[in-house]
Amino acid sequence: MTLALGCIADDYTGASDLANTLTRNGLRTVQTIGVPRDDLALPDVDAVVVSLKSRSIAAADAVAKSRAADQWLRSRGVRHVLFKICSTFDSTDAGNIGPVMDALQADSGDAIVLVTPAFPGTARTVYQGNLFVGAVPLNESPLKDHPLNPMHDANLIRVLGRQSKSPIGLVDLASVAQGAEAIRARLAKLAADGVRAAIIDAVFDRNLEMIGLAALDHRLSVGASGLGLGLARGLVGSGLIAATTGSENAGAPVGGLAACLAGSCSQATLGQIAAAERIMPVLKLDPDKIVAGADEVQRALDWAGEHLAKGPILIASSSTPEQVAAVQARHGRDAAGHAIEQAMATLSEGLVRTGVRRLVVAGGETSGAVVDRLGIPGFLVGPEIAPGVPVLRAVGAGGDGMLLALKSGNFGGPGFFEDALRLMR
Numbered sequence: 001m002t003l004a005l006g007c008i009a010d011d012y013t014g015a016s017d018l019a020n021t022l023t024r025n026g027l028r029t030v031q032t033i034g035v036p037r038d039d040l041a042l043p044d045v046d047a048v049v050v051s052l053k054s055r056s057i058a059a060a061d062a063v064a065k066s067r068a069a070d071q072w073l074r075s076r077g078v079r080h081v082l083f084k085i086c087s088t089f090d091s092t093d094a095g096n097i098g099p100v101m102d103a104l105q106a107d108s109g110d111a112i113v114l115v116t117p118a119f120p121g122t123a124r125t126v127y128q129g130n131l132f133v134g135a136v137p138l139n140e141s142p143l144k145d146h147p148l149n150p151m152h153d154a155n156l157i158r159v160l161g162r163q164s165k166s167p168i169g170l171v172d173l174a175s176v177a178q179g180a181e182a183i184r185a186r187l188a189k190l191a192a193d194g195v196r197a198a199i200i201d202a203v204f205d206r207n208l209e210m211i212g213l214a215a216l217d218h219r220l221s222v223g224a225s226g227l228g229l230g231l232a233r234g235l236v237g238s239g240l241i242a243a244t245t246g247s248e249n250a251g252a253p254v255g256g257l258a259a260c261l262a263g264s265c266s267q268a269t270l271g272q273i274a275a276a277e278r279i280m281p282v283l284k285l286d287p288d289k290i291v292a293g294a295d296e297v298q299r300a301l302d303w304a305g306e307h308l309a310k311g312p313i314l315i316a317s318s319s320t321p322e323q324v325a326a327v328q329a330r331h332g333r334d335a336a337g338h339a340i341e342q343a344m345a346t347l348s349e350g351l352v353r354t355g356v357r358r359l360v361v362a363g364g365e366t367s368g369a370v371v372d373r374l375g376i377p378g379f380l381v382g383p384e385i386a387p388g389v390p391v392l393r394a395v396g397a398g399g400d401g402m403l404l405a406l407k408s409g410n411f412g413g414p415g416f417f418e419d420a421l422r423l424m425r
């Protein structure tokens, strides 16, 4: 099997978003958690997205991790690697986009790298090298107050120029609108002038399709899920890979018991739990008892043992904002959050031991704790339950073959748990 596309994502949720975008655009895609072991057995897929947590760590660490991911992908025959960044270009003058780009470019041997965070589907567009979030430039958007990467400059040629050792140029919308050949010509001209990376304007998906086609001539590109869309459509459109619905295998039934865990306290999740109470047994955990010790987890596992054989169940730590504030005041925000995440992870382990093969988890951090504890190395992306939330099939040793749905708090409609279980047979 030859992989048509390799991706290195600088955070987990961005990786999931990209893997979902590639799947929806016809590529059979696996998302791995971290750089996989050399012996990871992959199903037959077109693309692999390696999820790193490298957005806000020291630049040297981000470079080392990204190079390791790149080497793993190249060793699997990947020609083109997309370094996946946030569509709001989250970074500081110290990096990490520029340093990682420079290192991967040196390894790739490419003379020039295409860079665009544009993702029109989520209202991120780039014009004259300036990034817009909806109707406003990046530096007037809420990103100006981001706690880790406050973005004070919308001009990406300047932003990337402060991070990279390379001279940065622009492929403007006028060239992009003329199609892939015009983009290639402009890139060749910039490269001949000594420019080593180019911000590329894109306002519509059709711009990204042309950019994707041009990018496939190179070994490296840098962008958000929008560029992933362009690359996927480029690969399918040029016949380099056969389009699939991307998800048939991933969604095949696995049988076994089904359970849901909710650690998100978002309004959407609270509503989804209320809806689930009408169709399945629901156990509400006592957060104070969780922080106090392990008995609450054992009580939940005993309860699950009584109900699971009869059908799906839901166990939730979630409570209202007032109750959450009270718990945090008693135990500290981080201590309470960590204890509850770990309790959910222990619960997931116990449930899998009991025979659960279909697991729905609500909450971003909660999902991370569960996936880490189950030791799942990666997922094949399946059909979409709600926008941005696909069914996932575990690949590799830990939890091999089980189905999961991992939802960050605000995602999904009121019937999310029922919707998920309907697709996870």
Ligand code: ADP
Pocket (backbone or CB within 6 Å): 263, 264, 265, 266, 287, 317, 318, 319, 323, 324, 327, 328, 336, 337, 338, 339, 340, 341, 362, 363, 364, 365, 366, 367, 407, 408, 409, 410
């Ligand atoms: P979301 O995706 O909605 O942000 P997360 O799982 O990322 O959900 O975050 C929810 C956080 O709240 C986790 O750290 C979780 O352990 C914590 N938590 C869950 N239930 C409670 C509760 N009843 N009181 C306080 N914190 C809670």
